[in-house]
Amino acid sequence: MGLPTSPVENPTGTPAAGPRPHTRSRTYPWIVFALTFGLLLSDYMSRQVLSAVFPFLKSEWALSDSQLASLTSIVALMVGLLTLPLSLLADRWGRVKSLVLMAVLWSAATLLCAVASNFEQMLGARFLVGVGEAAYGSVGIAVVLSVFAPRVHASLSGAFMAGGSFGSVIGVALGGVIAVHLSWRWSFAAMAVFGLILVALFRTLVTERRLAENAADEHPRQTATPPDGFRAPVSSLFTNPAVLFAYIGGGLQIFTAAVLLSWTPSYFNRYYGLAPDKAGAAASIVVLLVGSGMVVCGIITDRLGRHDITRKWTAAVVFCIIALVCLLTAFRLEAGPAQLVLIGIGAFFSAGSSGPTAAMVANLTHTSVRASAMGTLTVANNLLGLALGPFVVGILADRLGLREALQLSPLVYLAAIAALLAGKRLHPAGLRKLLALSTPVAR
Template sequence: MGLTSTTTEQPVDTTASLTDSGVSGVRPARRSRRAYPWLVFALTFALLLSDYMSRQVLSAVFPFLKSEWALSDSQLASLTSIVALMVGLLTLPLSLLADRWGRVKSLVLMATLWSIATLLCAIASNYEQLLAARFLVGVGEAAYGSVGIAVVLSVFAPRVHSTLSGAFMAGGSFGSVVGVSLGGVIAVHLGWRWSFAAMAVLGLLLVALFRIVVTERRLADHAVEQHVANGVPVTRVPVSTLFTNPAVWCAYLGGGLQMFTAAVLLAWTPSFFNRYYGLAPDKAAVVASVFVLLIATGMIVSGIITDRVSRNAPERKWLCTIAFCVISLLALGIGFQLGTGAPQLILLGVGAFFAAGSSGPTAAMVAGLTHPSVRSSGLGTLTVANNILGLATGPFIVGILADRLGLLGALQITPLVYVLAIVALAVGKRLYPAGLRKLAAQSTAAAD
């Protein structure tokens, strides 16, 4: 128990010295302390995959819904955006509630709700029923990202938080890959309803396993940071501090705006390849899943690059996020102007790789500018920005524009949103030193 109450570096040193002294029983405990956090990460990550599989499987069945129910592109977009909208609206209040009610119980309830709601999607008989079911999916998924990453970070040392944040957030894209590709194949061979049913069953199986393995008590036993005791922060600052630091605001805005185009690619690439490359829905979904995989891989690689570049100069995180946005802006902006063919696919692939590259670094910047006692709520606020400014807004606006300009015309405009993200991130870089001073003042006041 003494190890859980020391600082990040001390448990390693203490355990090492005991092991060197030959004290019996230490090595199994050390292995357990190393293994359990990774088990928590694996199960939490698996549920995140289920989260996004349930969310993005809809994109794979767009052609079937459009044909069977004669839906417009704006109606199809609303089925996607309603989920992101609910996530954006409910993430912060549900994150705060989870901190008080219990994070594990909250995660189990969330995953159960979105899995059952996905099953309701499978039996929907019209657009209105499907929209209502998707609404419930959004409610269930609302705070999973912020609460899930808070659970993971609580049992890992701060020195790996940036890497874990990037990998965890990339899980959304990996889940989208599986959801879109598998959903498309199932829809072609068994019908679109079975695509939803398969995701629902998988989610329910994972939540049962998570409930057995992950408990509040075991998380408390493996907690790393001093401010955590039985899962509850000891020293707290007001929640209002999340909104009084201008540099954090820039991170919220930049992070949300850079997700706009990534969200469009996640939602509309299956339809793009179906309409403009003449691919059948299942083949279009598989090809689109490659681009979604590029988005996910880019998030991880971009996070690693940022950690390397900013190791001795944290302010360089801002420059990295700006660079990723510029690359994607140029690649996608030019790519969507070209005709179909290899040059277009290469540029779209490069743009997709860096489309959400700023996500991990942005999360790390928010974590570095918020007090530990409200850090999960800070990440929740970033999730709100990601959904309101990106995941909800992007696909819906493109759907509306597609009804008027055609899907390609709408996609050609999309990359311009990166300009707004670049401006927000550039301003944030200038405000970063003042933001660190403000955080130090908040920490001092809380300690007093």
């Protein structure tokens, strides 16, 4: 395949000088994906192992549910606040160096969690975990997509985003087992060691030079920077109403999924009488369903939207409705098989709209700012979902009880559905706005 002669952006964010010799490897892109995906697993293992040790911390330090929730939400809050600025910084400083620094920081902070002696120290360590993890998702996917052809970007994006749930499964399940057989401190230490080993491998095998050598050819219409060097203004990330509704809908639809990730271990412990390790194992199945649903729903969405892209909005709405009905019903039932089945179905669809909303954001933003657009979506996901969900349910649990708090959490899907329907209605206008931005006359 021939290489484009127009300048394209390399992984560091600077224009390439001209045609490059064809030195691409068939295996190297998959090595990049495997290592980057592995670090994503480490990211979420370090983040979610906390859920598995909630019962130990609650007992040992006499913590309230709202305090436990704050230990979870502080990570997502920092991710939400820092993702965009750190993503922009990584584009200029170097993505590989940025990813290495992030992974070292969150692994070291997880090690600090293992030696924390009180709530305040744990909160400070979790704050640092959030700083380290802040931009990993957006920068990591940018690195992966840079070495793969555009025709597989949607599948890779769905798989990469689902990696967070798979990492959560491992963190919750493994953390619960280690906590019961060794101690909760060893749960954190194990996650930290895993992260440090992976980052050493990543630093050895992935470099900016090799990424540039293996950069995938893109169709001329999809080059990051057109021949005249035009780059869309950062303000364009926030001036397209359809994109704004995709951000909002994407963030709100993950609210309840985040609640399931954080609180199902405690729910199984309290209402099913399971020991912490067994509760963590049971919750890991729920988390696995969340991740699997993101992948499968993404594939379904691509098929439905093959001839009419606005059907992706419709698919996102349908996934939200299914999750709303199933989870709303499930947490009003008594503990038992029927409840577990409905929780499982609801969990499968709970974050199913993540792929469709990401596709809409990518479809409606200029290629030159697309990485920043994905960073903005990550901000919305964290501030409206991953940070807000567990914290709100923790506060409600202190006042109403955990079961009652979980009964209310699916109602947030109603707001998500409204935002997604508004985005679908505004989609044609959003495309016209993007076309006007991309047309030379408009510049």
